[in-house]
Amino acid sequence: MNDIVIEQLRSLRLSPFANALELQRQQPTTFNELGFEERLTLLLDHELIERENARVKRLRKQAKFRLDAPPEKLNYSIERGLIKSEIAPLIGGNYLQLKQNILITGKTGCGKTYLACALGEQGCRQQYRVRYYRLGRLLDALIAARVDGSYTLLMNQLSKVELLILDDWGLEKMTARQASELLEVIEDRYQVNSTIIASQVPVKEWHQLISNPTIADALLDRLIHNSYKIDLNGDSQRKNNLTLSDH
Incomplete structure:
Protein backbone atom coordinates (compact mmCIF):
# COMPACT_ATOMS: atom_id res chain seq x y z
CA MET A 1 0.00 0.00 0.00
CA ALA A 63 16.95 34.56 -19.44
CA LYS A 64 20.33 33.55 -20.94
CA PHE A 65 22.36 35.84 -18.70
CA ARG A 66 25.86 36.75 -19.76
CA LEU A 67 27.10 36.41 -16.16
CA ASP A 68 26.20 34.43 -13.07
CA ALA A 69 25.56 37.43 -10.85
CA PRO A 70 24.05 36.80 -7.40
CA PRO A 71 22.78 40.16 -6.08
CA GLU A 72 24.22 39.27 -2.65
CA LYS A 73 27.72 39.70 -4.11
CA LEU A 74 27.24 43.23 -5.43
CA ASN A 75 30.18 45.50 -4.59
CA TYR A 76 28.96 48.59 -2.72
CA SER A 77 32.36 50.20 -2.21
CA ILE A 78 32.15 54.00 -1.98
CA GLU A 79 34.33 54.69 -5.01
CA ARG A 80 31.92 52.80 -7.28
CA GLY A 81 29.02 55.16 -6.61
CA LEU A 82 26.71 52.21 -5.93
CA ILE A 83 24.69 53.10 -2.83
CA LYS A 84 23.06 50.15 -1.09
CA SER A 85 20.11 52.15 0.24
CA GLU A 86 19.31 53.29 -3.32
CA ILE A 87 19.74 49.85 -4.88
CA ALA A 88 17.68 48.06 -2.21
CA PRO A 89 14.28 49.17 -3.63
CA LEU A 90 15.40 47.96 -7.07
CA ILE A 91 16.45 44.60 -5.63
CA GLY A 92 13.01 44.55 -4.02
CA GLY A 93 11.49 44.78 -7.49
CA ASN A 94 9.43 47.95 -7.09
CA TYR A 95 10.48 49.20 -10.54
CA LEU A 96 9.07 46.01 -12.08
CA GLN A 97 5.75 46.57 -10.39
CA LEU A 98 5.72 50.19 -11.60
CA LYS A 99 6.90 49.23 -15.15
CA GLN A 100 9.91 51.54 -14.92
CA ASN A 101 13.26 51.30 -16.70
CA ILE A 102 16.82 51.34 -15.32
CA LEU A 103 19.69 53.02 -17.18
CA ILE A 104 23.16 51.90 -16.06
CA THR A 105 26.19 53.80 -17.35
CA GLY A 106 29.91 53.80 -16.60
CA LYS A 107 33.34 53.10 -18.00
CA THR A 108 34.38 49.77 -19.47
CA GLY A 109 34.78 47.08 -16.82
CA CYS A 110 33.15 48.99 -13.95
CA GLY A 111 30.48 46.33 -13.39
CA LYS A 112 27.52 47.45 -15.51
CA THR A 113 26.84 43.98 -16.89
CA TYR A 114 27.13 42.39 -13.45
CA LEU A 115 24.64 44.85 -11.95
CA ALA A 116 22.21 44.35 -14.84
CA CYS A 117 22.45 40.56 -14.54
CA ALA A 118 22.13 40.75 -10.74
CA LEU A 119 18.88 42.67 -11.11
CA GLY A 120 17.78 40.13 -13.70
CA GLU A 121 18.66 37.24 -11.37
CA GLN A 122 16.58 38.86 -8.64
CA GLY A 123 13.74 39.25 -11.13
CA CYS A 124 13.86 35.50 -11.81
CA ARG A 125 13.80 34.78 -8.07
CA GLN A 126 10.68 36.94 -7.86
CA GLN A 127 9.30 34.82 -10.73
CA TYR A 128 9.34 37.46 -13.45
CA ARG A 129 10.19 36.52 -17.02
CA VAL A 130 13.59 37.99 -17.91
CA ARG A 131 15.66 38.06 -21.12
CA TYR A 132 19.21 39.29 -21.61
CA TYR A 133 20.56 40.49 -24.98
CA ARG A 134 23.63 42.26 -26.17
CA LEU A 135 22.06 45.07 -28.19
CA GLY A 136 23.89 44.26 -31.42
CA ARG A 137 22.66 40.68 -31.37
CA LEU A 138 19.08 41.73 -30.72
CA LEU A 139 19.19 44.15 -33.67
CA ASP A 140 20.59 41.39 -35.89
CA ALA A 141 17.87 39.01 -34.70
CA LEU A 142 15.12 41.54 -35.45
CA ILE A 143 16.36 42.14 -39.00
CA ALA A 144 16.83 38.40 -39.63
CA ALA A 145 13.32 37.73 -38.32
CA ARG A 146 11.94 40.09 -40.96
CA VAL A 147 13.54 37.88 -43.59
CA ASP A 148 12.62 34.42 -42.31
CA GLY A 149 9.05 35.25 -41.30
CA SER A 150 9.50 34.91 -37.54
CA TYR A 151 9.26 38.64 -36.82
CA THR A 152 5.76 38.57 -35.30
CA LEU A 153 6.68 35.66 -33.05
CA LEU A 154 9.87 37.38 -31.84
CA MET A 155 8.07 40.66 -31.20
CA ASN A 156 5.37 38.88 -29.21
CA GLN A 157 8.03 37.16 -27.12
CA LEU A 158 9.85 40.43 -26.45
CA SER A 159 6.66 42.27 -25.51
CA LYS A 160 5.74 39.61 -22.94
CA VAL A 161 9.13 39.53 -21.21
CA GLU A 162 8.65 41.41 -17.96
CA LEU A 163 12.28 42.49 -17.79
CA LEU A 164 14.36 42.98 -20.94
CA ILE A 165 18.08 43.64 -20.42
CA LEU A 166 19.96 45.34 -23.28
CA ASP A 167 23.71 45.34 -22.73
CA ASP A 168 26.53 47.04 -24.68
CA TRP A 169 24.31 49.93 -25.72
CA GLY A 170 26.29 52.43 -27.80
CA LEU A 171 29.20 50.27 -28.96
CA GLU A 172 28.25 51.28 -32.50
CA LYS A 173 26.04 54.00 -33.94
CA MET A 174 22.60 52.70 -34.90
CA THR A 175 21.41 52.96 -38.48
CA ALA A 176 17.96 54.36 -39.15
CA ARG A 177 16.67 50.84 -39.79
CA GLN A 178 18.15 49.45 -36.59
CA ALA A 179 16.76 52.32 -34.57
CA SER A 180 13.35 51.85 -36.16
CA GLU A 181 13.33 48.15 -35.25
CA LEU A 182 14.36 48.92 -31.69
CA LEU A 183 11.70 51.61 -31.40
CA GLU A 184 9.07 48.99 -32.23
CA VAL A 185 10.32 46.84 -29.35
CA ILE A 186 10.45 49.70 -26.85
CA GLU A 187 7.09 51.06 -27.98
CA ASP A 188 5.44 47.71 -27.20
CA ARG A 189 7.06 47.70 -23.77
CA TYR A 190 6.49 51.34 -22.81
CA GLN A 191 4.63 51.51 -19.47
CA VAL A 192 3.82 47.80 -19.85
CA ASN A 193 7.09 46.10 -18.86
CA SER A 194 10.55 47.16 -17.67
CA THR A 195 13.81 47.46 -19.60
CA ILE A 196 17.38 47.74 -18.30
CA ILE A 197 20.01 49.43 -20.49
CA ALA A 198 23.75 49.07 -19.77
CA SER A 199 26.07 51.45 -21.62
CA GLN A 200 29.54 52.94 -21.36
CA VAL A 201 28.17 56.08 -23.04
CA PRO A 202 26.57 58.74 -20.79
CA VAL A 203 22.81 59.10 -21.25
CA LYS A 204 23.17 62.70 -22.46
CA GLU A 205 25.14 61.42 -25.47
CA TRP A 206 22.73 58.67 -26.51
CA HIS A 207 20.94 60.89 -29.03
CA GLN A 208 24.15 61.09 -31.07
CA LEU A 209 24.24 57.28 -31.34
CA ILE A 210 21.13 57.20 -33.50
CA SER A 211 21.45 58.46 -37.06
CA ASN A 212 17.79 59.48 -37.47
CA PRO A 213 17.04 62.32 -35.01
CA THR A 214 13.26 61.86 -35.20
CA ILE A 215 13.50 58.19 -34.26
CA ALA A 216 16.09 59.09 -31.62
CA ASP A 217 13.64 61.52 -29.99
CA ALA A 218 10.85 58.93 -29.88
CA LEU A 219 13.06 56.07 -28.71
CA LEU A 220 14.86 57.97 -25.96
CA ASP A 221 11.68 59.63 -24.72
CA ARG A 222 10.20 56.19 -24.01
CA LEU A 223 13.38 54.84 -22.45
CA ILE A 224 14.39 57.79 -20.29
CA HIS A 225 10.96 58.92 -19.08
CA ASN A 226 10.42 57.97 -15.44
CA SER A 227 13.56 55.79 -15.33
CA TYR A 228 16.17 55.11 -12.66
CA LYS A 229 19.67 56.25 -13.63
CA ILE A 230 22.78 54.62 -12.14
CA ASP A 231 26.22 55.95 -13.03
CA LEU A 232 29.00 53.61 -11.89
CA ASN A 233 32.47 54.93 -11.12
CA GLY A 234 35.80 53.47 -10.09
CA ASP A 235 38.46 51.31 -11.70
CA SER A 236 37.77 48.31 -13.86
CA GLN A 237 36.40 45.43 -11.79
CA ARG A 238 38.02 42.96 -14.18
CA LYS A 239 41.40 44.62 -13.63
CA ASN A 240 40.91 44.59 -9.86
CA ASN A 241 39.96 40.92 -9.88
CA LEU A 242 43.04 40.08 -11.94
CA THR A 243 45.26 42.01 -9.51
CA LEU A 244 43.77 40.21 -6.54
CA SER A 245 44.25 36.81 -8.20
CA ASP A 246 47.95 37.59 -8.72
CA HIS A 247 48.49 37.91 -4.99
Whole structure:
Protein backbone atom coordinates (compact mmCIF):
# COMPACT_ATOMS: atom_id res chain seq x y z
CA MET A 1 0.00 0.00 0.00
CA ASN A 2 2.83 2.40 0.83
CA ASP A 3 4.45 1.79 -2.54
CA ILE A 4 1.14 2.38 -4.30
CA VAL A 5 0.73 5.80 -2.63
CA ILE A 6 4.24 6.83 -3.69
CA GLU A 7 3.61 5.67 -7.26
CA GLN A 8 0.31 7.55 -7.36
CA LEU A 9 1.98 10.73 -6.14
CA ARG A 10 4.71 10.44 -8.78
CA SER A 11 2.15 9.77 -11.52
CA LEU A 12 0.43 13.00 -10.46
CA ARG A 13 3.81 14.77 -10.83
CA LEU A 14 4.05 15.30 -7.09
CA SER A 15 7.56 13.88 -6.77
CA PRO A 16 8.73 16.37 -4.08
CA PHE A 17 5.63 15.45 -2.05
CA ALA A 18 6.47 11.75 -2.49
CA ASN A 19 10.11 12.31 -1.51
CA ALA A 20 9.06 14.21 1.61
CA LEU A 21 6.59 11.44 2.53
CA GLU A 22 9.33 8.83 2.22
CA LEU A 23 11.52 10.95 4.50
CA GLN A 24 8.74 11.11 7.09
CA ARG A 25 8.45 7.32 7.01
CA GLN A 26 12.20 6.94 7.49
CA GLN A 27 12.12 9.17 10.57
CA PRO A 28 8.98 8.05 12.46
CA THR A 29 10.16 9.35 15.83
CA THR A 30 10.40 12.85 14.36
CA PHE A 31 6.97 12.98 12.75
CA ASN A 32 4.70 10.46 14.56
CA GLU A 33 3.83 12.95 17.28
CA LEU A 34 2.46 15.39 14.72
CA GLY A 35 -1.19 15.38 13.74
CA PHE A 36 -2.41 14.44 10.28
CA GLU A 37 -2.89 18.03 9.09
CA GLU A 38 0.50 19.11 10.47
CA ARG A 39 2.26 16.35 8.56
CA LEU A 40 0.21 17.10 5.45
CA THR A 41 1.13 20.79 5.71
CA LEU A 42 4.84 19.91 5.81
CA LEU A 43 4.46 17.72 2.74
CA LEU A 44 2.59 20.43 0.82
CA ASP A 45 5.11 23.09 1.84
CA HIS A 46 7.92 20.92 0.46
CA GLU A 47 6.05 20.43 -2.82
CA LEU A 48 5.41 24.17 -3.19
CA ILE A 49 9.02 25.12 -2.40
CA GLU A 50 10.40 22.62 -4.90
CA ARG A 51 7.99 23.86 -7.58
CA GLU A 52 9.06 27.44 -6.95
CA ASN A 53 12.74 26.47 -7.12
CA ALA A 54 12.16 24.61 -10.38
CA ARG A 55 10.36 27.61 -11.88
CA VAL A 56 13.17 29.99 -10.87
CA LYS A 57 15.72 27.61 -12.42
CA ARG A 58 13.68 27.51 -15.63
CA LEU A 59 13.31 31.31 -15.73
CA ARG A 60 17.06 31.71 -15.16
CA LYS A 61 17.82 29.37 -18.07
CA GLN A 62 15.41 31.20 -20.37
CA ALA A 63 16.95 34.56 -19.44
CA LYS A 64 20.33 33.55 -20.94
CA PHE A 65 22.36 35.84 -18.70
CA ARG A 66 25.86 36.75 -19.76
CA LEU A 67 27.10 36.41 -16.16
CA ASP A 68 26.20 34.43 -13.07
CA ALA A 69 25.56 37.43 -10.85
CA PRO A 70 24.05 36.80 -7.40
CA PRO A 71 22.78 40.16 -6.08
CA GLU A 72 24.22 39.27 -2.65
CA LYS A 73 27.72 39.70 -4.11
CA LEU A 74 27.24 43.23 -5.43
CA ASN A 75 30.18 45.50 -4.59
CA TYR A 76 28.96 48.59 -2.72
CA SER A 77 32.36 50.20 -2.21
CA ILE A 78 32.15 54.00 -1.98
CA GLU A 79 34.33 54.69 -5.01
CA ARG A 80 31.92 52.80 -7.28
CA GLY A 81 29.02 55.16 -6.61
CA LEU A 82 26.71 52.21 -5.93
CA ILE A 83 24.69 53.10 -2.83
CA LYS A 84 23.06 50.15 -1.09
CA SER A 85 20.11 52.15 0.24
CA GLU A 86 19.31 53.29 -3.32
CA ILE A 87 19.74 49.85 -4.88
CA ALA A 88 17.68 48.06 -2.21
CA PRO A 89 14.28 49.17 -3.63
CA LEU A 90 15.40 47.96 -7.07
CA ILE A 91 16.45 44.60 -5.63
CA GLY A 92 13.01 44.55 -4.02
CA GLY A 93 11.49 44.78 -7.49
CA ASN A 94 9.43 47.95 -7.09
CA TYR A 95 10.48 49.20 -10.54
CA LEU A 96 9.07 46.01 -12.08
CA GLN A 97 5.75 46.57 -10.39
CA LEU A 98 5.72 50.19 -11.60
CA LYS A 99 6.90 49.23 -15.15
CA GLN A 100 9.91 51.54 -14.92
CA ASN A 101 13.26 51.30 -16.70
CA ILE A 102 16.82 51.34 -15.32
CA LEU A 103 19.69 53.02 -17.18
CA ILE A 104 23.16 51.90 -16.06
CA THR A 105 26.19 53.80 -17.35
CA GLY A 106 29.91 53.80 -16.60
CA LYS A 107 33.34 53.10 -18.00
CA THR A 108 34.38 49.77 -19.47
CA GLY A 109 34.78 47.08 -16.82
CA CYS A 110 33.15 48.99 -13.95
CA GLY A 111 30.48 46.33 -13.39
CA LYS A 112 27.52 47.45 -15.51
CA THR A 113 26.84 43.98 -16.89
CA TYR A 114 27.13 42.39 -13.45
CA LEU A 115 24.64 44.85 -11.95
CA ALA A 116 22.21 44.35 -14.84
CA CYS A 117 22.45 40.56 -14.54
CA ALA A 118 22.13 40.75 -10.74
CA LEU A 119 18.88 42.67 -11.11
CA GLY A 120 17.78 40.13 -13.70
CA GLU A 121 18.66 37.24 -11.37
CA GLN A 122 16.58 38.86 -8.64
CA GLY A 123 13.74 39.25 -11.13
CA CYS A 124 13.86 35.50 -11.81
CA ARG A 125 13.80 34.78 -8.07
CA GLN A 126 10.68 36.94 -7.86
CA GLN A 127 9.30 34.82 -10.73
CA TYR A 128 9.34 37.46 -13.45
CA ARG A 129 10.19 36.52 -17.02
CA VAL A 130 13.59 37.99 -17.91
CA ARG A 131 15.66 38.06 -21.12
CA TYR A 132 19.21 39.29 -21.61
CA TYR A 133 20.56 40.49 -24.98
CA ARG A 134 23.63 42.26 -26.17
CA LEU A 135 22.06 45.07 -28.19
CA GLY A 136 23.89 44.26 -31.42
CA ARG A 137 22.66 40.68 -31.37
CA LEU A 138 19.08 41.73 -30.72
CA LEU A 139 19.19 44.15 -33.67
CA ASP A 140 20.59 41.39 -35.89
CA ALA A 141 17.87 39.01 -34.70
CA LEU A 142 15.12 41.54 -35.45
CA ILE A 143 16.36 42.14 -39.00
CA ALA A 144 16.83 38.40 -39.63
CA ALA A 145 13.32 37.73 -38.32
CA ARG A 146 11.94 40.09 -40.96
CA VAL A 147 13.54 37.88 -43.59
CA ASP A 148 12.62 34.42 -42.31
CA GLY A 149 9.05 35.25 -41.30
CA SER A 150 9.50 34.91 -37.54
CA TYR A 151 9.26 38.64 -36.82
CA THR A 152 5.76 38.57 -35.30
CA LEU A 153 6.68 35.66 -33.05
CA LEU A 154 9.87 37.38 -31.84
CA MET A 155 8.07 40.66 -31.20
CA ASN A 156 5.37 38.88 -29.21
CA GLN A 157 8.03 37.16 -27.12
CA LEU A 158 9.85 40.43 -26.45
CA SER A 159 6.66 42.27 -25.51
CA LYS A 160 5.74 39.61 -22.94
CA VAL A 161 9.13 39.53 -21.21
CA GLU A 162 8.65 41.41 -17.96
CA LEU A 163 12.28 42.49 -17.79
CA LEU A 164 14.36 42.98 -20.94
CA ILE A 165 18.08 43.64 -20.42
CA LEU A 166 19.96 45.34 -23.28
CA ASP A 167 23.71 45.34 -22.73
CA ASP A 168 26.53 47.04 -24.68
CA TRP A 169 24.31 49.93 -25.72
CA GLY A 170 26.29 52.43 -27.80
CA LEU A 171 29.20 50.27 -28.96
CA GLU A 172 28.25 51.28 -32.50
CA LYS A 173 26.04 54.00 -33.94
CA MET A 174 22.60 52.70 -34.90
CA THR A 175 21.41 52.96 -38.48
CA ALA A 176 17.96 54.36 -39.15
CA ARG A 177 16.67 50.84 -39.79
CA GLN A 178 18.15 49.45 -36.59
CA ALA A 179 16.76 52.32 -34.57
CA SER A 180 13.35 51.85 -36.16
CA GLU A 181 13.33 48.15 -35.25
CA LEU A 182 14.36 48.92 -31.69
CA LEU A 183 11.70 51.61 -31.40
CA GLU A 184 9.07 48.99 -32.23
CA VAL A 185 10.32 46.84 -29.35
CA ILE A 186 10.45 49.70 -26.85
CA GLU A 187 7.09 51.06 -27.98
CA ASP A 188 5.44 47.71 -27.20
CA ARG A 189 7.06 47.70 -23.77
CA TYR A 190 6.49 51.34 -22.81
CA GLN A 191 4.63 51.51 -19.47
CA VAL A 192 3.82 47.80 -19.85
CA ASN A 193 7.09 46.10 -18.86
CA SER A 194 10.55 47.16 -17.67
CA THR A 195 13.81 47.46 -19.60
CA ILE A 196 17.38 47.74 -18.30
CA ILE A 197 20.01 49.43 -20.49
CA ALA A 198 23.75 49.07 -19.77
CA SER A 199 26.07 51.45 -21.62
CA GLN A 200 29.54 52.94 -21.36
CA VAL A 201 28.17 56.08 -23.04
CA PRO A 202 26.57 58.74 -20.79
CA VAL A 203 22.81 59.10 -21.25
CA LYS A 204 23.17 62.70 -22.46
CA GLU A 205 25.14 61.42 -25.47
CA TRP A 206 22.73 58.67 -26.51
CA HIS A 207 20.94 60.89 -29.03
CA GLN A 208 24.15 61.09 -31.07
CA LEU A 209 24.24 57.28 -31.34
CA ILE A 210 21.13 57.20 -33.50
CA SER A 211 21.45 58.46 -37.06
CA ASN A 212 17.79 59.48 -37.47
CA PRO A 213 17.04 62.32 -35.01
CA THR A 214 13.26 61.86 -35.20
CA ILE A 215 13.50 58.19 -34.26
CA ALA A 216 16.09 59.09 -31.62
CA ASP A 217 13.64 61.52 -29.99
CA ALA A 218 10.85 58.93 -29.88
CA LEU A 219 13.06 56.07 -28.71
CA LEU A 220 14.86 57.97 -25.96
CA ASP A 221 11.68 59.63 -24.72
CA ARG A 222 10.20 56.19 -24.01
CA LEU A 223 13.38 54.84 -22.45
CA ILE A 224 14.39 57.79 -20.29
CA HIS A 225 10.96 58.92 -19.08
CA ASN A 226 10.42 57.97 -15.44
CA SER A 227 13.56 55.79 -15.33
CA TYR A 228 16.17 55.11 -12.66
CA LYS A 229 19.67 56.25 -13.63
CA ILE A 230 22.78 54.62 -12.14
CA ASP A 231 26.22 55.95 -13.03
CA LEU A 232 29.00 53.61 -11.89
CA ASN A 233 32.47 54.93 -11.12
CA GLY A 234 35.80 53.47 -10.09
CA ASP A 235 38.46 51.31 -11.70
CA SER A 236 37.77 48.31 -13.86
CA GLN A 237 36.40 45.43 -11.79
CA ARG A 238 38.02 42.96 -14.18
CA LYS A 239 41.40 44.62 -13.63
CA ASN A 240 40.91 44.59 -9.86
CA ASN A 241 39.96 40.92 -9.88
CA LEU A 242 43.04 40.08 -11.94
CA THR A 243 45.26 42.01 -9.51
CA LEU A 244 43.77 40.21 -6.54
CA SER A 245 44.25 36.81 -8.20
CA ASP A 246 47.95 37.59 -8.72
CA HIS A 247 48.49 37.91 -4.99
